Every structure is written in structure tokens, then in C-alpha cells.
Amino acid sequence: MQYRIIGTTVPAVELKLNSGEQIYTQSGGMAWMSPSISMETNTNGGILKGLGRMFAGESFFMATYSANADDSRIAFASTVPGAIRALDVTSDDYIIQKGAFLAAEKSVELDTVFTKKLSAGIFGGEGLIMQQLSGSGLCFLEIDGDAVEKTLAPGETIMVDTGNVVAFDSNVTYEVETVKGFKNILFGGEGLFLTKLTGPGKVILQTQAIRSLAERIIPYIPRQTSSN
16 A cells, blocks of 8 residues: 655655555545445444444444455545644554544554543543554544654653543553642633653654634624624
């Protein structure tokens, strides 16, 4: 399988598949494809996996695309302005936030996982349920804004706004801490909680949180007024 990422503002990833190769995505994620590619919609692991994906912010059904001839092409586009990042999960498992999964090779497993600490799930802004990538092969992540990749040394810590976390490998510790200081909580504009990521391991961040973007847009949305 070969791929290229097209575009900059709202990019897409276009893949060239040989006969027999497969890739899957959440329902409705495909942008265009060759007629030599066939599609099968299923729960990709059963009803429980489908329900788990729904709680993690993905679709209940997944679509698997199979190439029936060499040099078959298929593309998956991002849904908001940002970037697409290819992630090889052969060597490491990764935890990803809801909404980050775009597509993956069939050899990549997408499972629902609970955050290790209850406080992280309840207060962290990304929900109690996240997703884990394992197996082997490539997965493509959808990133809001630009991608920033950091490699944390053992014991090295970074504090991140919860909406800016995209993914981290399974060796990274994920915790949530409250913002310190009464005035910071009331007037700091960063919310009550920050995500604490501690190495060793790789972390992928995004420069735009979709929540923050929505908050900036909402005041400009026309509101319907009732007429007497």
C-alpha cells in the first residue's frame, strides 16, 4: 500500500492499493475511489465493539474497502481544517482521543479502552472512553489545526489543554490536574483541568481544539427571533 496526503487547508489522504489489500474507516468517511474497489459495511468486530466506538465518538458501523485490482485508489478527507498524520502502530500501541480516527489498514485493531484514572475520564474533557490502536500497519489520524509531535524522556512531563491531545503511545501516563489558583480558575480562560502527560513515549498534539473553534464561531451564528 502506498499513500499521499493531498491539500493543506482541508486535506485528504489518497491510497493506492494492490489487489486483495483492505482499508477501513468509519461510516461515511470515504471521499472518492476507483470502480475496482468494493465496499462492505459491518460492525468490524461485533456489536460490543460497535457500541464501544459510539461511546468514544465514532460510528457504530465501519466500512471496509477491498481492492479487486492492482493500482486501485481510494481517498479519505478530513472534516475540518487541519492535517492528516500517518501513524505506524507496528512497534507501539497508541491511545487516541475521540474523533481522531480517520482510516486504517485491516491489520490494525481499533478497540475501546477506559482511561486509567476515573478523574481523567470524568474531568479531562475527552470522556471516560478513549480508543486504542494496536496490531501492525498504518493508521491515519485527523488533526484539528497543525500537528505537533513530541518525544518525552522518562519522567518528562508536559501539561496540555485537554482538547489539544490527539494521541500518545501506551507507555505515556495520562492524568488530569486542576488549575491552581482561584483567579486562574475564574479568569484564566483555560477551564478547570489540564492533561498531564508523562514519558517515556511519543505524544501527538494539535494546535486547534474543535471545542475552542466552535466557541469562537457560535457568537456569529444568526439567531432566529420569534415574531408576534
